[in-house]
Amino acid sequence: MRRLNEMFGWGRARPSLAAAAHDAPPPKVLLRAERAAKASLRGRVRLDRPAPHRFDIALTLFVLLGAALLGAERGGQLDGVMEQTSHAGDWVARSLGLGVAVVTVSGATHMSESRILAIAGIDASRSLPLFDVAQAKAKLEADPLVKQASVRKLYPNQVVIEIVERTPYAVWQKDGDVSAIAADGAPIDEVRDGRYADLPFVVGEGANERASEFVALLEAMDELKPRVEAGVLVGQRRWNLRLKSGVDVKLPETDPQAAIATLLRLQRQSRILERDILAVDLRVPGRAFVRLSEEAADAWAESRAAKKGAQP
Numbered sequence: 001m002r003r004l005n006e007m008f009g010w011g012r013a014r015p016s017l018a019a020a021a022h023d024a025p026p027p028k029v030l031l032r033a034e035r036a037a038k039a040s041l042r043g044r045v046r047l048d049r050p051a052p053h054r055f056d057i058a059l060t061l062f063v064l065l066g067a068a069l070l071g072a073e074r075g076g077q078l079d080g081v082m083e084q085t086s087h088a089g090d091w092v093a094r095s096l097g098l099g100v101a102v103v104t105v106s107g108a109t110h111m112s113e114s115r116i117l118a119i120a121g122i123d124a125s126r127s128l129p130l131f132d133v134a135q136a137k138a139k140l141e142a143d144p145l146v147k148q149a150s151v152r153k154l155y156p157n158q159v160v161i162e163i164v165e166r167t168p169y170a171v172w173q174k175d176g177d178v179s180a181i182a183a184d185g186a187p188i189d190e191v192r193d194g195r196y197a198d199l200p201f202v203v204g205e206g207a208n209e210r211a212s213e214f215v216a217l218l219e220a221m222d223e224l225k226p227r228v229e230a231g232v233l234v235g236q237r238r239w240n241l242r243l244k245s246g247v248d249v250k251l252p253e254t255d256p257q258a259a260i261a262t263l264l265r266l267q268r269q270s271r272i273l274e275r276d277i278l279a280v281d282l283r284v285p286g287r288a289f290v291r292l293s294e295e296a297a298d299a300w301a302e303s304r305a306a307k308k309g310a311q312p
Contacts, residue, residue: 087125089127089129089130090125090126090127090130091127092127093127093128093129093130094125094127097156097157098127098128098129098155098156098157099124099126099127099128099157100122100124100126100127100128100131100157100158100159101157101158102157102158102159103117103122103158103159103160103161104158104159104160104161105117105161105162105163106160106161106162106163107162107163107164107165108163108165109165110145110165110168110180110189110195110196111143111145111146111163111165111189116140116161116163119139119140119143120136120139120140120151120159120161121135121136121139122136122159128153128155128156128157128158128159131153131159133151133152133153133159134151136151136161137149137150137151140161140163144166144186144187144188144189145165145166145180145188145189146163146164146165146166147164147165147166148163148164149161149162149163149164150162166182166188167182167183168180168181168182168188168189168196168199169181169182169183169199169200169211170199170200170201170202170208170211170214170215171191171196171199171200171201171202172185172187172202172203172207172208172211173201173202173203173204173230174203174204174205174207174208177190178190178191179191179208180196180199181208181211183211183212184209185208185209185210185211186208187208200214200215200218200231201229201230201231202214202230202231202232202233203230203231203232203233203242204232204233204234204236205233205236206233206236207231207232207233210233213239214231214233214239216257217231217239217241217251217256217257217260218231220257220260220261221241221260221264222264224263224264224267224273227243227244227245227273228241228242228243228244229242229243229244230242232248237253238250238251238252238253238256238283239251239256243273245273246278247273247277247278247279247280248278248279248280249263249279249280249282250279250280250281250282250283251282251283252282252283252284252285253283255285258285259282259283259285260282262282262286262288263280263282263288266280266288272288272290275290275292276292276293276295277290277291277292277293278291278292278293279291
């Protein structure tokens with residue numbers, strides 16, 4: 001290559017325009033091999049140039065971040081570091097107008113919206129781009145009361161949650177704990193208020209798995225059904241019906257339906273459940289034994305004594 005002063009003719013006498021036009025050499029035609037070599041040289045020159053300042057900064061930050069993550073992973077602190085990084089990303093996304101501002105919940109009857117949001121992990125600090133809908137769906141469907149869940153994101157700031165709940169079948173009490181149960185007896189929700197007050201109430205070990213038996217007994221009670229408070233499974237063998245008045249109706253292990261028919265007959269004939277009694281024992285087929293309250297027993301004893309004294 002020629003020097004710039006030679007190219008522009010600096011430092012020597014300029015030839016006349018005619019001479020320059022006459023003496024100018026024709027341009028050299030590069031052969032294919034020469035063109036390839038020249039292109040390769042240009043590529044090497046570009047690669048050999050100093051890296052831009054911004055590239056140096058980005059590369060340095062990448063190396064530092066990688067070293068920090070590696071150290072956190074080996075030190076058992078990676079989850080904390082990733083959580084902080086996620087919070088920072090949420091903050092950036094919210095500042096761009098992509099925060100979770102609206103949550104629409106449908107299909108929930110027994111679950112409160114606050115409970116659904118807590119399970120799905122949604123709060124005011126979340127942003128839509130970093131919200132994991134698959135993870136939220138899995139958490140919701142892990143709840144015993146949720147049969148199926150759907151979670152969707154609608155940009156710029158909305159989450160839509162659709163819930164299909166399991167149907168509560170009865171309420172079960174065991175060792176002081178009260179739960180709503182499904183038809184197969186599986187506990188699906190803790191009873192904290194009166195939402196399940198209209199469901200059949202069973203008590204005792206194994207009563208949850210035999211709740212359908214108690215429901216059938218309730219149906220056999222006819223007009224006495226509203227008087228029944230609970231079914232108590234005794235020894236996982238037979239049922240006692242606890243009435244709202246506090247009276248216990250003891251049913252046999254076999255053919256409890258026939259015992260209920262006896263109770264209905266006694267009630268219709270002599271209004272036995274309006275008496276001052278504590279229990280009706282129907283465990284012997286075709287017979288009924290009544291346990292009186294202490295006051296009723298004393299009154300009965302006195303009347304018996306008076307009758308005997310009046311006899312000649």
